[in-house]
Amino acid sequence: MTRQRVAAAFALVGLGLLSWGSYLGLWVAPPDRYMGDVQRIMYVHVPTAWLALVVFMLAFVYALLFLIRRTWRWDALHEATLEIGVLYTALLCIQGALWGKPTWGVYWAWDPRLTTVAVMLLSFAGILSLRHFLDDPLRRASWSATATILASANVPVVYYSVRWWNSLHQLQSTPKTVNSAMVEPLRINAFGLLALTIALIMIRSWIAEARRRRDLAPPLPEIEA
Amino acid sequence: MTGMIQGGWEFVWAAYGITGVAMGIYIASLWIRWKAEDKSE
Secondary structure, three states, X not given: OOHHHHHHHHHHHHHHHHHHHHHHXXXXXXXXXXXXXXXXXXXXXXXXXXXXXXXXXXXXXXXXXXXXXXXXXXHHHHXXXXXXXXXXXXXXXXXXXXXXXXXXXXXXXXXXXXXXXXXXXXXXXXXXXXXXXXXXXXXXXXXXXXXHHHHOOHHHHHHHHHHHOOOOOOOOOOOOOOOHHHHHHHHHHHHHHHHHHHHHHHHHHHHHHHHHHHHHOOOOOOOOO | OOOOOOOOHHHHHHHHHHHHXXXXXXXXXXXXXXXXXXXXX
């Protein structure tokens, strides 16, 4: 099986699971006792949050591996995880704002969870733009890997912010605290987004590798007229 | 009065819709970039 087929299989499984999980979340799961139907945003918001954190932790691992091993494959995976993590975090903020308005009365509040997520989004988006501005592949890879390692210090802070400080944002739920009819679509969407994310990381890293090969290719000899 | 938030489906549809459209655009952009790199190699 070629790597393209593996990526396509992950993407199809991911999209299938996301469609099924979203159907269950929108039409089958019961409304929440207090938040009513608005709580259905959870089935897309929570998997996006989990995957954003997982993808940024992967970015940290790939950045570290590049600095230790100096292998271009790790740099390509680093670039892929940065871009996908920024996309997921931007979506996370939008979904959260749409959940916040009917439940908190505001789209945005400078509370610890939201503020640390905003810092995470801006720092990783900054690293991504740094990569676009640097033409030298080695400098691009080294500088952005170092910046990713520094920015990753905020990722656990995002996760624990609701426990460490008083926050408008609710604490993490567990299967024991959530109705089983709500756990199923949440799990299906989480596994669906995980499968889709694997496919996206694979494809985005191939694009990064192809760009790096082009950047490092020796110039073609001039053809004499 | 039950204490439950009434309505709010417009926020639910907006969250799912924006997420779906953004993911669709991103997947399409990956496809276009991949094909462009494939052609230039």
